[in-house]
Amino acid sequence: MAQSQLARSEQINGWAFILPALALLGIFMVYPILWSLWMSFQTGRGMVMSFGGFTNIVRLTQDPVFIRALTNTLTFLAIQVPIMLVLALLFANALNDSKLWGRSWFRTAIFLPCVTSLVAYSVVFRSMFGAEGIINQMLLSLHLIASPIPWLADPFWAKVVIVASITWRWTGYNMIFYLAAMQNIDRSIYEAAKIDGVPAWARFWYLTVPMLKPVILFTTVISTIGTLQLFDEPNLITLGGPSDSTLTLSLYIYNLSFKFMPSFGYAATVSYVIVLLVGILSVIQFFLARDRRA
Amino acid sequence: MPFDSGVTGLFYRSDVLQEAGYTADDLADITWDRLIEIGTDVKEKTGKVLLPFDPNDAGIIRIMMQSAGSWYFNADGSVNIADNAVFKEALSTYQDLVASGITKPVAGWTEYTGSFTSGDTVATPTGVWMVGTIKANADQSGMWGIAPLPKLDGVEGATHASNLGGSSWYVLSSAPNKEEAIDFLATVWGSNADFYQDILVGQGAVGSLLAAREGSAYTESDEFFGGAPVWQNFSDWLGQIPAVNYGIFTNEADAAVIAQLPALTSGGNVDEIAAAIDAQVRQQVQ
Structure with missing residues (x-):
């Protein structure tokens, strides 16, 4: 009897302790998510909304801007995430070498971009990649190019700038995950491999990479989510332009809600496309990285 | 307005x-x-x-x-x-x-x-x-x-x-002091030609009140633009803009x-x- 009373009071206390967190989560997470799902079935401008059933989904399929935004977002994903993760892995491996001189300085330097202010770095990138910016001046004085590259005025180069800036910003962040995981790999495995005469590249490829698999999966999933939600850099550096070439789904949602005559319902529908994509891609990534046992 | x-x-x-x-x-x-x-x-x-x-x-x-x-x-x-x-x-x-x-x-x-x-x-x-x-x-x-x-x-x-570009004033129909706001806009922004001379000289803002064009600031020339009567020109063009x-x-x-x-x-x-x-x-x- 006393036992169950104690259990009961523990139960009540437990719930009481997490109640504030639960309430906040409910108000600021669960409610908006459900409300946006409801909104995605509404049509209309501004506050004048009415239930439209699947109208918004039909509109999606016929919207050339949505198709462009989706294509751009998937292009960024397909190109930027692999480049960034491979770079992060290589940096981590290089900086894990205990004989490397000044490695903590390099670690800090590579990690620093992801703690700098987004707006500040975007402004700097804008001016660096300007027509008369430092990048063009450098390439010109090295005689690598004959005339300045219109980085931000050309659809292709604008995409390159966006990929370069997100890679610059997030490579260090992913590198830290890999570094932390590498510290946990037992050094004796490498010693054994060395004694057996396994070359350095093979130690990296057949030992380090497989040992890091859970972390690589984790970084792939969070990078995928991050890139699918990409908003800041296109909004600050290129404004989605030139001519929608860097328009992402998130930026399109912003335009639909705040720049154009607001279609909040349709914007919510587009946001659920991101949710769906994140879900599908995460499942695929987990499936590909599952443990195969014979 | x-x-x-x-x-x-x-x-x-x-x-x-x-x-x-x-x-x-x-x-x-x-x-x-x-x-x-x-x-x-x-x-x-x-x-x-x-x-x-x-x-x-x-x-x-x-x-x-x-x-x-x-x-x-x-x-x-x-x-x-x-x-x-x-x-x-x-x-x-x-x-x-x-x-x-x-x-x-x-x-x-x-x-x-x-x-x-x-x-x-x-x-x-x-x-x-x-x-x-x-x-x-x-x-x-x-x-x-x-x-x-x-x-x-x-x-x-x-x-x-x-x-x-350009801009307009709006008074909300549910505003608490709606009459006062409208009165203010009508007297200052809607009919005070001198006010438009001030914002032209001080801010370079060309107002859309056509009556303001007769004011002194609008007839003056500007040395920056080679002594041309730029404001007079602009206000002449202003009157010719096709309405859409x-x-x-x-x-x-x-x-x-x-x-x-x-x-x-x-x-x-x-x-x-x-x-x-x-x-x-x-x-x-x-």
């Missing part, structure tokens, strides 16, 4: 054009085609590109369209793009300007204004409010001129006057135009481009 106007003109570096042998008279009442000829000549003689163009901004198309009394939408709000002769003429003029090599691509506002204030490019057609940006470079005093906007060629109703109904979907239409600008600059067919813009706008405004 409208108060601040975006009446347009062609701002140009008079010293550079003079070097190439052109005076203010050569720029008065010209067409865009003539501007291309002048620009090509200036480029040959001075090596300078005439106009900075931002491929992410459709402002110039809007300026051209309104100068001939047309817009993306009809007065009733219906889409007027694919079969809009003025709009298509504006598109092909844009195409000709870029093809002639007298424009330079710039990215964003800073690069755009930096391009002509640094002397890298020579001219820009824009709203009167650009005066503030241009006059911020005191060392360029006397080197600038303002010509009327070039006219579209072969378009009925084409004028040298247009508008870019902007509607509420200008941003949507602009986005559709911008999406097609690369196709336009690479020499695409204007009818097809107008059709694509039309389709996107119709899709967006539903």
Whole structure:
């Protein structure tokens, strides 16, 4: 009897302790998510909304801007995430070498971009990649190019700038995950491999990479989510332009809600496309990285 | 109630054009085609590109369209793009300007204004409010001129006057002191001509109250622009701007135009481009 009373009071206390967190989560997470799902079935401008059933989904399929935004977002994903993760892995491996001189300085330097202010770095990138910016001046004085590259005025180069800036910003962040995981790999495995005469590249490829698999999966999933939600850099550096070439789904949602005559319902529908994509891609990534046992 | 106007003109570096042998008279009442000829000549003689163009901004198309009394939408709000002769003429003029090599691509506002204030490019057609940006470079005093906007060629109703930007006052119907607010706007913004002289001199704001044009500040000349009566000119053009109904979907239409600008600059067919813009706008405004 006393036992169950104690259990009961523990139960009540437990719930009481997490109640504030639960309430906040409910108000600021669960409610908006459900409300946006409801909104995605509404049509209309501004506050004048009415239930439209699947109208918004039909509109999606016929919207050339949505198709462009989706294509751009998937292009960024397909190109930027692999480049960034491979770079992060290589940096981590290089900086894990205990004989490397000044490695903590390099670690800090590579990690620093992801703690700098987004707006500040975007402004700097804008001016660096300007027509008369430092990048063009450098390439010109090295005689690598004959005339300045219109980085931000050309659809292709604008995409390159966006990929370069997100890679610059997030490579260090992913590198830290890999570094932390590498510290946990037992050094004796490498010693054994060395004694057996396994070359350095093979130690990296057949030992380090497989040992890091859970972390690589984790970084792939969070990078995928991050890139699918990409908003800041296109909004600050290129404004989605030139001519929608860097328009992402998130930026399109912003335009639909705040720049154009607001279609909040349709914007919510587009946001659920991101949710769906994140879900599908995460499942695929987990499936590909599952443990195969014979 | 409208108060601040975006009446347009062609701002140009008079010293550079003079070097190439052109005076203010050569720029008065010209067409865009003539501007291309002048620009090509200036480029040959001075090596300078005439106009900075931002491929992410459709402002110039809007300026051209309104100068001939047309817009993306009809007065009733219906889409007027694919079969809009003025709009298509504006598109092909844009195409000709870029093809002639007298424009330079710039990215964003800073690069755009930096391009002509640094002397890298020579001219820009824009709203009167650009005066503030241009006059911020005191060392360029006397080197600038303002010509009327070039006219579209072969378009009925084409004028040298247009508008870019501007602002209006609104009083909310549920505002607590609605009567007072309306009274204030009507006496100060709606009828006080002296007030408009003050904001013209102090802020370079050309008000849209036509009566204010008779005031002293509007008749004075400006040494910065070679002693020309710039404010008088602007207010004359202000009275000539063809009226159009902007509607509420200008941003949507602009986005559709911008999406097609690369196709336009690479020499695409204007009818097809107008059709694509039309389709996107119709899709967006539903």
